[in-house]
Amino acid sequence: MNLIAENLLYKPDEQFHLNEVSFNFKKGNIYTILGRTLSGKTTLLKTIAGLLTPDKGAIQFEDKDFLKVPVWERNVAMVYQQFINYPHLNVFENVAFPLKQRKVDNQEINDVVLKSLKSVGLEGYEKRKIQELSGGQQQRVSLARSLVKNAKILLLDEPLVNLDYKLREQLREEFKNIFSQGLSEESIVIFSTTDPREAMELNGEVIVLDEGKVLQVGPAKEIFENPKTLKVAEISNDPPMNILTANIESNKIKFEGIEIDIPNHLSNLKDNNFNLGVRASDIELNEKGFEFEVELAEISGSETLLHLTRGDTKLITSIEEVMNFNIHDKVKISFNITKVYAFNESGILASSPFGGSYV
Amino acid sequence: MGKLYKFLKYSFITIWTVFVVAPFLWALTTSFKDFNSVNGGATYIPWVDFEPKLEGWKVLIKSPANGGVDIIEPYFNSLFVTCTASLISIVLGTLSAYALSRFTFKAGFVKNNDITFFFISQRIMPPIVLSIPFFLFLGAINLLDSLIGLIVVYIVLLMPIAVWIMVDFFNKVPREIDETALIDGCNPYQAFFKVVLPNSVPGLIVAGMFCIIFGWIDFFFAFILTFTEVQLLPVKIVALNSSITPWWSLSASALVSVAPLIIVAFIVERYLSKGNLSGAIK
Numbered sequence: 134m135n136l137i138a139e140n141l142l143y144k145p146d147e148q149f150h151l152n153e154v155s156f157n158f159k160k161g162n163i164y165t166i167l168g169r170t171l172s173g174k175t176t177l178l179k180t181i182a183g184l185l186t187p188d189k190g191a192i193q194f195e196d197k198d199f200l201k202v203p204v205w206e207r208n209v210a211m212v213y214q215q216f217i218n219y220p221h222l223n224v225f226e227n228v229a230f231p232l233k234q235r236k237v238d239n240q241e242i243n244d245v246v247l248k249s250l251k252s253v254g255l256e257g258y259e260k261r262k263i264q265e266l267s268g269g270q271q272q273r274v275s276l277a278r279s280l281v282k283n284a285k286i287l288l289l290d291e292p293l294v295n296l297d298y299k300l301r302e303q304l305r306e307e308f309k310n311i312f313s314q315g316l317s318e319e320s321i322v323i324f325s326t327t328d329p330r331e332a333m334e335l336n337g338e339v340i341v342l343d344e345g346k347v348l349q350v351g352p353a354k355e356i357f358e359n360p361k362t363l364k365v366a367e368i369s370n371d372p373p374m375n376i377l378t379a380n381i382e383s384n385k386i387k388f389e390g391i392e393i394d395i396p397n398h399l400s401n402l403k404d405n406n407f408n409l410g411v412r413a414s415d416i417e418l419n420e421k422g423f424e425f426e427v428e429l430a431e432i433s434g435s436e437t438l439l440h441l442t443r444g445d446t447k448l449i450t451s452i453e454e455v456m457n458f459n460i461h462d463k464v465k466i467s468f469n470i471t472k473v474y475a476f477n478e479s480g481i482l483a484s485s486p487f488g489g490s491y492v
Numbered sequence: 493m494g495k496l497y498k499f500l501k502y503s504f505i506t507i508w509t510v511f512v513v514a515p516f517l518w519a520l521t522t523s524f525k526d527f528n529s530v531n532g533g534a535t536y537i538p539w540v541d542f543e544p545k546l547e548g549w550k551v552l553i554k555s556p557a558n559g560g561v562d563i564i565e566p567y568f569n570s571l572f573v574t575c576t577a578s579l580i581s582i583v584l585g586t587l588s589a590y591a592l593s594r595f596t597f598k599a600g601f602v603k604n605n606d607i608t609f610f611f612i613s614q615r616i617m618p619p620i621v622l623s624i625p626f627f628l629f630l631g632a633i634n635l636l637d638s639l640i641g642l643i644v645v646y647i648v649l650l651m652p653i654a655v656w657i658m659v660d661f662f663n664k665v666p667r668e669i670d671e672t673a674l675i676d677g678c679n680p681y682q683a684f685f686k687v688v689l690p691n692s693v694p695g696l697i698v699a700g701m702f703c704i705i706f707g708w709i710d711f712f713f714a715f716i717l718t719f720t721e722v723q724l725l726p727v728k729i730v731a732l733n734s735s736i737t738p739w740w741s742l743s744a745s746a747l748v749s750v751a752p753l754i755i756v757a758f759i760v761e762r763y764l765s766k767g768n769l770s771g772a773i774k
Contacts (some may be wrong), residue, residue: 234677
């Protein structure tokens with residue numbers, strides 16, 4: 134009864150858009166596809182919807198060969214990152230469109246559409262033209278349209294990415310509400326995003342995708358705490374996790390002339406070169422710390438992102454306040470060493486603060 | 493600054509309006525003149541400058557037996573041929589354009605753009621190149637000097653315009669709209685008719701307008717491919733010329749021949765300013 138994909142492969146040009154993607158999605162769950170732009174998220178969603186046919190592989194749903202079912206009979210719903218609506222129809226007609234297509238009777242259409250518009254906070258907008266709505270409202274209309282269908286598979290392709298910050302926060306909350314109440318046990322929600330925070334907040338199963346390949350599958354918390362590889366650690370953190378090439382030798386971490394005592398969770402590693410992962414939030418300004426040079430300081434919202442260098446090592450740290458720095462300023466920082474991840478030289482997680490290891 | 497701009501703007505519009513309207517005014521006054529008034533120099537104000545006569549207009553509807561030229565039949569021939577050919581061109585052209593815009597064709601080295609260019613290339617050739625093949629072709633299938641033959645030829649001439657405009661237009665309609673329609677339960681035909689087409693009305697109007705204009709004003713093929721049975725308006729108007737040029741009926745026929753285009757332009761202008769695609773995708 135699940136949505137099962139086996140070895141999906143799609144390579145329309147030189148690059149893989151999907152490279153041996155397999156998954157098994159169960160009904161009643163939310164799945165988040167996390168990946169950077171061009172990682173194949175949209176391709177994967179379009180393949181599930183039936184808009185693209187993979188070169189190889191199989192998709193099964195409810196024990197049927199899904200690839201043999203045309204798009205219009207698959208009963209999926211999809212929200213695009215651009216706000217796609219039918220411009221020649223008003224809000225009500227837009228939301229009613231899939232139901233009319235199914236020849237549902239008018240009274241029922243009326244009830245369902247009004248209920249759906251209410252659930253996305255667009256009561257009273259029925260007669261408006263799509264062009265008269267703001268971006269956020271347009272996206273709500275497409276969300277409402279995808280919800281009325283009661284589709285068994287709901288595909289959301291970066292639905293929040295084109296909205297401004299405040300709307301994004303607001304709509305993300307609403308998504309969570311809608312998912313928690315309105316979702317039937319019969320449907321599968323697949324949400325794609327580039328934003329790790331969104332993936333963590335939705336708190337479903339996360340699939341980390343990169344260059345068309347699935348890197349790791351697991352609960353959001355697990356991905357965050359024990360990223361399988363360096364790549365996963367980079368993708369699942371924003372700003373990306375800092376990678377330090379360091380040497381562990383006789384219980385010391387050594388890099389760029391810095392020496393730090395090894396924390397407990399790394400003490401059983403054999404002496405070797407490691408890639409150490411440090412989150413931007415685990416680096417703080419400290420008068421007694423190590424000296425780095427400021428390469429760039431960007432203020433984002435209420436925090437400051439500092440890009441630092443020392444020798445060949447580059448770091449990003451986030452400071453929870455707005456501060457001004459000049460380029461080439463010297464700053465002193467310290468690492469929250471108990472939160473450091475160690476990846477071996479081929480990039481596989483050797484030890485995490487949460488006890489995970491894939492070596 | 494603002495005042496100067498306004499002044500220049502309105503001066504320009506005024507000059508332009510005079511420039512555009514003057515020939516019509518000239519034709520209108522001339523159509524009410526007779527031989528003496530036309531040859532009496534430039535005069536514009538009826539009853540003051542010259543005595544208005546209806547002779548120029550009457551000739552157009554009188555039968556040749558009564559000394560008229562009877563443009564009524566050619567007029568309706570022209571209307572029929574232009575409208576039918578435009579309609580068929582728009583229907584076929586729109587469907588082809590949609591296919592060229594949305595699907596990928598490959599036949600050896602021939603791809604979508606080559607096919608689009610093939611259509612447009614019909615218009616790049618000078619018409620004289622096409623005239624002999626058309627003549628022979630219509631002769632072979634016995635359609636010379638017939639309305640149907642003209643319609644066939646005009647479809648060949650007009651469809652490239654429709655394809656050209658509509659390919660460009662469909663390329664601007666986001667593909668995601670079609671995809672959403674498919675996801676919402678439309679098969680590809682329903683997606684086209686229920687969603688893509690209603691959003692392409694401005695493009696259809698522009699394409700239709702160009703087809704009607706180019707069909708209506710064609711003289712060359714109407715002249716070459718017809719003899720006695722069928723005559724179209726442009727040919728008939730030219731045939732008015734005899735030893736004495738009848739400026740009055742020439743002017744009158746010129747006015748009635750542009751009338752449909754003026755009407756079309758007014759309708760279309762209102763519609764085009766209303767229709768837009770914004771909101772389909774931001």
